[in-house]
Amino acid sequence: MLSIKNLHASIEGTPILRGINLEIKAGEVHAIMGPNGSGKSTLASVLAGREEYEVTEGEVLFQGKDLLELAPEERAREGVFLAFQYPVEIPGVSSTNFLRTAVNQVREHRGLEPLDAVKFLSLMKEKMKLVEIDQKLLSRALNEGFSGGEKKRNEIFQMAMLEPKLSILDETDSGLDIDALKVVSNGVNQLKSPENATIVVTHYQRLLDYIVPDFVHVLYKGQIVKSGTKDLALELEEKGYDWIKEEVESKATV
Amino acid sequence: MSTLTTQDTFNSILESAPKNFTELRSKGKAQYLSQGLPALKDEEYKFTPIRKKIEQTISRFELAKSFEVNALDVKAAIFAGFEGSVLVFTNGKFIPELSSYDTTLTVNEITDQPDLPLGSIAKAEKDPFVGLNQAGFQDGIAISLPKKSKIEKPVLLLSFYKSNEGQVIQPRIWIEAGDFAEASFIDLSVSMDDSPYFVNKVVEIKGGVNSQLNYYRLQNEGKHVIEVSNTETDIREHSRFTSVNVSLSGDMVRNNLNLNLIGSNSEGNMYGLYLLNGKTHVDNHTNVDHTIPHAESNELYKGILADQSRGVFNGKIFVRQDAQKTNAFQQNNNILLSEDAIVNTKPQLEIWADDVKCSHGCTTGQLDEEALFYLRARGIDKTQAKGLLLYAFAGEVLEHIGDESFREYCIALVGDRLGSKF
Numbered sequence: 001m002l003s004i005k006n007l008h009a010s011i012e013g014t015p016i017l018r019g020i021n022l023e024i025k026a027g028e029v030h031a032i033m034g035p036n037g038s039g040k041s042t043l044a045s046v047l048a049g050r051e052e053y054e055v056t057e058g059e060v061l062f063q064g065k066d067l068l069e070l071a072p073e074e075r076a077r078e079g080v081f082l083a084f085q086y087p088v089e090i091p092g093v094s095s096t097n098f099l100r101t102a103v104n105q106v107r108e109h110r111g112l113e114p115l116d117a118v119k120f121l122s123l124m125k126e127k128m129k130l131v132e133i134d135q136k137l138l139s140r141a142l143n144e145g146f147s148g149g150e151k152k153r154n155e156i157f158q159m160a161m162l163e164p165k166l167s168i169l170d171e172t173d174s175g176l177d178i179d180a181l182k183v184v185s186n187g188v189n190q191l192k193s194p195e196n197a198t199i200v201v202t203h204y205q206r207l208l209d210y211i212v213p214d215f216v217h218v219l220y221k222g223q224i225v226k227s228g229t230k231d232l233a234l235e236l237e238e239k240g241y242d243w244i245k246e247e248v249e250s251k252a253t254v
Numbered sequence: 255m256s257t258l259t260t261q262d263t264f265n266s267i268l269e270s271a272p273k274n275f276t277e278l279r280s281k282g283k284a285q286y287l288s289q290g291l292p293a294l295k296d297e298e299y300k301f302t303p304i305r306k307k308i309e310q311t312i313s314r315f316e317l318a319k320s321f322e323v324n325a326l327d328v329k330a331a332i333f334a335g336f337e338g339s340v341l342v343f344t345n346g347k348f349i350p351e352l353s354s355y356d357t358t359l360t361v362n363e364i365t366d367q368p369d370l371p372l373g374s375i376a377k378a379e380k381d382p383f384v385g386l387n388q389a390g391f392q393d394g395i396a397i398s399l400p401k402k403s404k405i406e407k408p409v410l411l412l413s414f415y416k417s418n419e420g421q422v423i424q425p426r427i428w429i430e431a432g433d434f435a436e437a438s439f440i441d442l443s444v445s446m447d448d449s450p451y452f453v454n455k456v457v458e459i460k461g462g463v464n465s466q467l468n469y470y471r472l473q474n475e476g477k478h479v480i481e482v483s484n485t486e487t488d489i490r491e492h493s494r495f496t497s498v499n500v501s502l503s504g505d506m507v508r509n510n511l512n513l514n515l516i517g518s519n520s521e522g523n524m525y526g527l528y529l530l531n532g533k534t535h536v537d538n539h540t541n542v543d544h545t546i547p548h549a550e551s552n553e554l555y556k557g558i559l560a561d562q563s564r565g566v567f568n569g570k571i572f573v574r575q576d577a578q579k580t581n582a583f584q585q586n587n588n589i590l591l592s593e594d595a596i597v598n599t600k601p602q603l604e605i606w607a608d609d610v611k612c613s614h615g616c617t618t619g620q621l622d623e624e625a626l627f628y629l630r631a632r633g634i635d636k637t638q639a640k641g642l643l644l645y646a647f648a649g650e651v652l653e654h655i656g657d658e659s660f661r662e663y664c665i666a667l668v669g670d671r672l673g674s675k676f
Contacts, residue, residue, distance in 0.1 A: 092646025
């Protein structure tokens with residue numbers, strides 16, 4: 001589904017990603033872990049099409065298409081979804097209007113009829129249950145005055161509404177208490193299917209108790225330096241990131 | 255371009271003034287002549303070269319005459335869903351045959367009311383254009399609302415303008431609301447064609463005790479129109495006055511809005527939106543004068559500027575020594591959509607009382623890139639995402655329009671502009 005080859009990206013001339021290689025197939029869950037500043041969020045941002053990052057080398061194919069050629073909205077319509085680390089508050093834009101516009105633009109791209117108000121509301125009701133989000137929140141302006149946990153739930157709710165093929169969860173666990181984490185993870189798990197894939201970007205292993213990855217990759221200094229199964233995450237939880245750093249540094253000096 | 259001197263520019267207008275209100279006119283003339291047309295060195299007009307603009311655009315310094323419009327013109331100008339009184343004007347002259355209004359209102363041509371205290375609220379010494387209007391106005395109306403009257407539906411002041419080679423139009427409106435009276439006015443102007451003209455309008459509103467008045471104005475005339483408006487009101491005890499001014503078009507527009515809070519427990523609200531493109535220049539100068547304790551003023555002006563448009567905001571708040579327990583809030587926010595668009599914004603607070611709550615703030619920036627990316631990352635295309643954000647920005651002003659049909663009309667105009675132009 002997603003094939004990343006030798007991806008290099010920089011921001012304002014500073015290289016952040018230095019040759020990422022990653023293959024993701026439908027039905028898989030990949031966790032990207034790594035110490036702060038290793039490039040995890042940059043990878044998520046580059047995949048979603050954030051324009052401040054410049055891709056200097058490499059390619060990304062998504063279902064055979066050159067993802068890097070597409071505008072952010074085109075990526076979203078093709079089925080890429082980024083759950084933001086810091087969802088943006090947008091005063092004056094109602095959550096419902098925003099979502100209906102988004103859902104219908106995505107549907108149009110997929111050759112589906114736009115949803116009328118009634119069908120849209122019933123879809124919303126159905127998906128709201130997944131993340132136990134209160135209807136009152138959705139009658140407010142987008143994310144405005146939402147708590148940290150409410151914002152993250154809203155991200156997963158939007159994910160449920162847009163039915164992406166590839167979901168990228170950027171530090172979705174940050175700032176969540178254990179109950180909220182369970183709710184959010186439960187939502188993500190219910191949305192999992194053999195046809196879609198998930199990338200979970202996180203610093204901590206805790207989230208991976210709830211969203212169990214098939215593969216774990218460790219990002220350090222802009223490269224994937226180690227890959228493994230969920231056991232690797234447990235090892236990182238236990239030993240921290242220093243041993244990985246040392247391993248990388250010693251290889252570099254040999 | 256005219257090479258006339260300041261005094262000469264409007265000389266013919268001053269000379270040919272009607273022979274009524276002679277004392278009022280001669281005072282206005284004296285005030286106008288002593289101030290002259292404002293030059294750029296004039297502090298109050300330093301960002302708005304109105305004199306140059308008038309001299310370049312207006313070729314015939316004479317009053318444009320009233321002309322004929324018919325019921326179809328009136329019908330075409332009234333927006334969908336409107337229900338209420340309609341007062342029709344052509345080049346400032348009231349056309350009773352095409353007007354229909356709530357019988358609770360008393361409507362008279364100004365010229366039939368020689369005892370009106372014109373100039374007692376909008377004073378000619380404050381601004382040369384008030385002086386010019388006072389000296390040379392030709393037509394206008396006086397509307398009065400009896401005590402305790404509640405005019406349920408809004409009163410539409412529908413002005414048609416048409417000029418021959420750039421003429422001058424000087425409308426004058428006097429509104430007097432009795433104690434406990436309630437009404438909303440919608441000031442809407444329509445250009446009959448694309449030709450330039452200069453409108454110099456003065457609106458005086460005398461509010462009674464416990465009155466509730468709203469004055470909404472939409473400026474969406476031709477691209478070559480120069481317009482100066484002076485709107486001033488006295489707000490008495492337990493009264494509320496709200497102004498919403500929406501500017502969408504014109505060549506150069508200057509609005510002076512003055513609220514005098516002269517009775518305790520009163521409230522004055524000023525909201526404005528300017529959504530500009532091309533070379534349109536809109537200058538809003540507002541002034542709220544707190545002279546008594548326990549009054550409140552709220553102000554929010556917002557601008558969205560594209561192309562080479564220019565916006566000016568100057569908001570004065572005076573809190574006099576006696577005006578303890580004043581609450582005064584002011585905010586001006588601007589979004590620039592082009593590198594060539596300019597905004598000059600200046601809050602001006604002068605506070606002599608020591609127990610007051612006052613705040614002001616202004617921002618000027620581009621569209622929030624992070625918000626734009628967020629919307630796009632959900633599949634909304636860039637143009638529509640920008641439109642949504644700008645629409646939301648503008649909506650915070652338009653929501654203060656109390657009349658639903660007029661609010662919807664403004665929202666639709668703004669929506670069209672944001673969808674098509676920006």
